[in-house]
Amino acid sequence: MQLIEMLRTAVGALRAHKLRTALSILGIVIGVGSVVAIISLVNGATAQVKEQIAGLGMRTITITLFPQALSSASSARAFTSELTDELAAAPSVSQVVPTASTRGQAIVDGVSYDESVMGVTPEYAGLFDGFTAKEGRFIHALDDDRAVAVLGATVAGNLYGTENPVGKMVALQVSGQKVAFQIIGVMGERGTVGYQDLDGMVYIPLSTALRLSGSRQFTSYVAQAASEAVVEQAASEIEAILSRKVAATTSSQRASARWRTPYDVRVQKETIQTYQESVSTMTLILGGVGAISLLVGGIGIMNILLVSVTERTREIGIRMAIGARPRDIRAQFLIEAILTSSIGGVIGLGFGWLCAWLGSLFADWPFVISVYPALLASGFSVLIGLTFGLYPALRAAQLDPVVALRYE
Amino acid sequence: MIELENVTKDYPMGETVYHALRGVDLEIREREFLAISGPSGSGKSTLLHVIGALHRPTGGRALFEGKDLGSLSRDELAQLRNTRIGFIFQQFYLLPRATAQRNVELPMVYAGVRPPERRARAAACLDRVGLSEFAHHLPTQLSGGQAQRVALARALVNSPALLLGDEPTGNLDSQTTKEILQLFVSLHEEGRTVVLVTHEREIAEQVKREVVLRDGRIEEDTRATH
Numbered sequence: 001m002q003l004i005e006m007l008r009t010a011v012g013a014l015r016a017h018k019l020r021t022a023l024s025i026l027g028i029v030i031g032v033g034s035v036v037a038i039i040s041l042v043n044g045a046t047a048q049v050k051e052q053i054a055g056l057g058m059r060t061i062t063i064t065l066f067p068q069a070l071s072s073a074s075s076a077r078a079f080t081s082e083l084t085d086e087l088a089a090a091p092s093v094s095q096v097v098p099t100a101s102t103r104g105q106a107i108v109d110g111v112s113y114d115e116s117v118m119g120v121t122p123e124y125a126g127l128f129d130g131f132t133a134k135e136g137r138f139i140h141a142l143d144d145d146r147a148v149a150v151l152g153a154t155v156a157g158n159l160y161g162t163e164n165p166v167g168k169m170v171a172l173q174v175s176g177q178k179v180a181f182q183i184i185g186v187m188g189e190r191g192t193v194g195y196q197d198l199d200g201m202v203y204i205p206l207s208t209a210l211r212l213s214g215s216r217q218f219t220s221y222v223a224q225a226a227s228e229a230v231v232e233q234a235a236s237e238i239e240a241i242l243s244r245k246v247a248a249t250t251s252s253q254r255a256s257a258r259w260r261t262p263y264d265v266r267v268q269k270e271t272i273q274t275y276q277e278s279v280s281t282m283t284l285i286l287g288g289v290g291a292i293s294l295l296v297g298g299i300g301i302m303n304i305l306l307v308s309v310t311e312r313t314r315e316i317g318i319r320m321a322i323g324a325r326p327r328d329i330r331a332q333f334l335i336e337a338i339l340t341s342s343i344g345g346v347i348g349l350g351f352g353w354l355c356a357w358l359g360s361l362f363a364d365w366p367f368v369i370s371v372y373p374a375l376l377a378s379g380f381s382v383l384i385g386l387t388f389g390l391y392p393a394l395r396a397a398q399l400d401p402v403v404a405l406r407y408e
Numbered sequence: 409m410i411e412l413e414n415v416t417k418d419y420p421m422g423e424t425v426y427h428a429l430r431g432v433d434l435e436i437r438e439r440e441f442l443a444i445s446g447p448s449g450s451g452k453s454t455l456l457h458v459i460g461a462l463h464r465p466t467g468g469r470a471l472f473e474g475k476d477l478g479s480l481s482r483d484e485l486a487q488l489r490n491t492r493i494g495f496i497f498q499q500f501y502l503l504p505r506a507t508a509q510r511n512v513e514l515p516m517v518y519a520g521v522r523p524p525e526r527r528a529r530a531a532a533c534l535d536r537v538g539l540s541e542f543a544h545h546l547p548t549q550l551s552g553g554q555a556q557r558v559a560l561a562r563a564l565v566n567s568p569a570l571l572l573g574d575e576p577t578g579n580l581d582s583q584t585t586k587e588i589l590q591l592f593v594s595l596h597e598e599g600r601t602v603v604l605v606t607h608e609r610e611i612a613e614q615v616k617r618e619v620v621l622r623d624g625r626i627e628e629d630t631r632a633t634h
Contacts, residue, residue: 314501320462323490323491323518324486324490325518326482402463
């Protein structure tokens with residue numbers, strides 16, 4: 001029997017029980033749809049986070065210091081500008097930019113806003129691709145020790161709305177001191193990079209920040225490895241320097257249980273890898289849930305087909321009596337199953353993409369059409385039809401023609 | 409054409425075994441017109457099913473055109489039914505969702521005949537049984553006589569050598585019975601071997617040879633002299 005005839009027969013049989021067919025298809029639609037949607041959403045989320053993390057650069061190493069873990073005297077001796085030079089001198093490190101951040105209040109028209117204030121050097125903005133001033137300019141070497149501030153995009157919006165604040169004065173209360181700062185620039189939107197919301201910061205010169213806080217302490221460094229290949233090497237060099245430094249300056253081992261070490265060296269690459277690992281775990285779990293619903297859909301098809309074989313026993317007998325071979329009957333039911341699951345697969349694909357698209361709209365991350373998993377899910381739906389159609393089809397083909405004819 | 413030697417056929421009936429045929433010897437030659445009669449339960453239908461390659465015999469030998477039906481695979485039996493044998497049943501056994509035309513085409517679908525030829529041959533066979541106008545009717549839209557004609561057209565469509573009827577007029581009124589019988593007679597005259605299972609005297613009278621079964625054995629085998 002030709003394929004076209006089998007398809008024609010299958011379509012006829014499926015159309016004879018529209019509701020039943022629709023429900024069978026629905027099972028597969030939900031299965032394939034959820035797998036496709038999950039994969040597409042996860043891909044979108046991954047793409048977004050990757051974009052954010054990658055903005056920081058694969059060569060980037062962030063060093064966070066926890067001065068609280070040390071006595072003030074030893075931390076004062078440990079984390080100083082000499083340390084910056086030492087870190088920068090490490091063979092695999094090309095650049096080290098120190099920062100000092102603190103919480104503070106910005107007071108505009110008598111209203112005070114809690115903001116993160118970060119002391120930075122002029123090199124800081126250059127660490128992030130596309131992080132440039134939208135209005136005015138970023139901190140310059142000539143701003144050393146001056147009371148000037150550059151606002152992140154979100155901060156500027158919060159404090160001044162759509163108004164251009166460049167040239168205005170803003171009162172910043174940092175470490176108990178209230179100082180008037182002149183706003184010299186507003187940064188363009190850059191979003192969150194690593195763990196820092198670049199748009200939610202007030203940037204002031206590092207020297208000014210240190211003077212206001214009355215300490216010589218940096219709170220973190222951002223370092224660049226000489227190349228992507230030596231990132232790990234650079235990180236271990238940095239760790240070695242830090243550990244030597246801490247050991248040398250700490251008379252009594254006061255490093256408490258809360259901080260095993262008073263510093264944390266984080267390689268951007270590692271963060272991406274960690275993230276990718278957790279994403280693949282998520283994909284596996286969610287994909288597993290989708291696969292289970294696909295399985296349930298397959299069982300639905302099998303169930304309906306078994307009912308159909310029983311109902312059509314006489315039809316099977318008639319076909320056999322006029323010359324249908326067992327394999328023709330088998331093919332007929334298999335084609336029905338595959339047709340059902342394939343229709344479900346195609347609709348599920350569209351449905352899944354629609355869900356992923358809607359999801360990406362709400363979550364505000366890119367909508368990624370992933371072709372390979374989509375093909376996989378569709379192919380899998382055909383396989384489901386084949387697998388779950390096989391048993392009913394074999395049962396139909398095994399019928400004895402005379403017994404089948406007499407079936408009431 | 410058909411040689412049966414000591415053919416037996418058993419059915420399992422729960423714990424016990426039902427012996428439908430208990431050793432049947434029968435030879436049917438080409439172009440014969442033969443009726444099998446007997447009381448119900450005598451094994452008439454079973455015998456016809458063995459002759460028509462629907463059943464393999466349990467014991468003995470059944471040859472169809474020299475081929476041992478007991479040793480053929482299910483596929484080979486199907487092919488035999490498809491190309492060499494035309495079967496007509498008391499209940500017509502048409503596919504309810506297919507038109508008359510489509511029902512008649514079905515054996516050709518399994519024989520792999522291309523659609524244009526299929527349509528032409530189906531139309532010719534429907535014409536042969538006088539149902540051209542009903543080609544696009546569904547079986548439910550046909551009378552019993554019309555439905556049996558469609559079944560007859562379906563049986564003829566692959567030009568089988570052997571036509572088998574299992575009480576083909578059992579569900580028809582006497583007028584229609586006559587018409588259907590007339591069709592069988594003319595098909596026989598065209599050169600086909602015809603075997604009918606019946607318990608109607610009217611049929612038995614028209615045939616050249618009557619085999620009477622009782623309890624799974626042949627009780628009488630008479631050839632008409634007319």
